Amino acid sequence: MFTSTDVKTACGADVLCKQVFDWTGLQWLANGSYVIIIKPVRVIGIILVAMLIRWLLHRAITRLASTSSRASMPALLKPLKEKVTVTAEEGTFIPERRRQRAEAIGSVLRSFVSALIFTMAALLVMGELGFNLAPLLASAGIVGVALGFGAQSLVKDLIAGLFMLLEDQYGVGDTVDLGEATGVVESVGLRITTVRDARGVLWYIRNGEIVRVGNKSQGWAMVVIDIPIGFVNSEEAxxxxxxxxxxVAHDPEHETGFLEPPDVVGVEQLTVDGAVIRTIAKTTADGQVSIQRDLRRALTESLESSGLSERIAASRLPRSAVPPAWLGGTDNTTPPSAGGTV
Known part of the structure; x- marks a missing residue:
């Protein structure tokens, strides 16, 4: 056994060393108590705290994402641009879309939080193990700058994809016009959006290259049909x-597709063949195509059954009666030669 003088010589002012020596009576264990006991405890503590923080943040993000399918949407998950207030009928089509977008944003946030927390924990553990972090951080900074210059398009795509999700520009199943490609969105990622067009071609589009988006499936749609009626009475037509x-609006097949009753707004324009009457209808985005097709057919058949079609055809001016363009009309026939008669 060591005397009190030996303990002071071996441990000095180290309280832990003295305590361990008092418990065990082993000088080598007392002298190495900091490395054997304190450092492993600190490393384990850093890892446990990192896992706890990660679990708490993941839980908060999951809760935040889950509440997005309810009537009141959290401010964090609202689009950055101010949305127009929707009606009760339109609101029935939003929750599922909102849920999909919230899950995508939640997945991105959880991945980002995990990467950030574990990176910080790894640096703290390396510091506890005696690594000199200054050269490592300097090297990481240089590598980051090099990657930033070399992967500018990748960073641009990722940032554009994140803002696309936050702003709810489009989602899977939407019919969109992205400029070069127009079709149905099949997948949405932070870097790539895939769109399948009407011919079945699958387009892979980098998010950073998308400068405009025309979404034909978001919220509601408008059916606009122009019918020429010649020179018959416009009120009757x-x-x-x-x-x-x-x-068509009272047809059970389309009853849920109309958000507002269809309306005949009246004469939209006048042409050389007579007046053109416009009919509009506010519909759901999914029902727009079928409603437009059936509504156009019903309008045409109504003109046939009412006898207006024959009167419209009879009221139109024959082409020979239309003044040529060189006399101020719309007929593009060539004017006679200088020696002829007009």
């Missing part, structure tokens, strides 16, 4: 078209 549009 509007009444016939309105009755046909209301018939």
């Amino acid at each position: 509007a009444a016939v078209l309105k009755a046909a549009a209301e018939t």
Whole structure:
């Protein structure tokens, strides 16, 4: 056994060394108590604290994402741009889309939080193990700058993809116009968006290259149909078209597709062949195509059944009666030669 003088000589002012020597009576264990006991405890503590923080943040993000499918949406998950207030009918189509977007944003946030926390924990553990972090951090900074210059397009794509999710520009299943490609979105990622067009071609589009987005599936859609009526009475034609549009609106097949009753707004323009009457209808985005097709068919058939089609055809001016362009009309026939008669 060591005497009190030996303990003071071996441990000096180290309280832990003295305590370990008092417990065990082993000088080598007392002298190495800091390396054998304190450092492993600190390393384990850093790892446990990092895992706890990660678990708490993941739980908070998951809760935040789950509340997005409810009526009240958290401010963090609201689009950055101010949305127009939607009606009750339109609101029934939003929760599923909101849920998908919230899950995508939540997945990105969880991955980012995990990478950040574990990186910081790894640096703290390396510091506890005696590594000199200054050269490592300097090297990491140089590598980061080099990657930043070499991968500018990648960073641009990732940032554009993140803002696309936050702003809810489009989602899987939406019909979009992205400039070169127009079709249905099949997948959305932080770097790449895939769109399949009407011919079945699958387009891979980098998010950083998308400068404009036309979303044909978001919220609601508008059906606009212009019907030429010649020179017949516009009020009579509007009444016939309105009755046909209301018939389509009350059809059980399309009853849920109309957000507002269809309306015949009246004469939209005048041409050399007569007036053109416009019919509009506010519909769901999914039902726009089928409603537009059936509404166009019903309007055409209503003109046929009412006898207006024959009157429209008869009211149109024959092409020979249209003044040529060189006399101020719309006929593009070549004017006669200088020696002829007009």
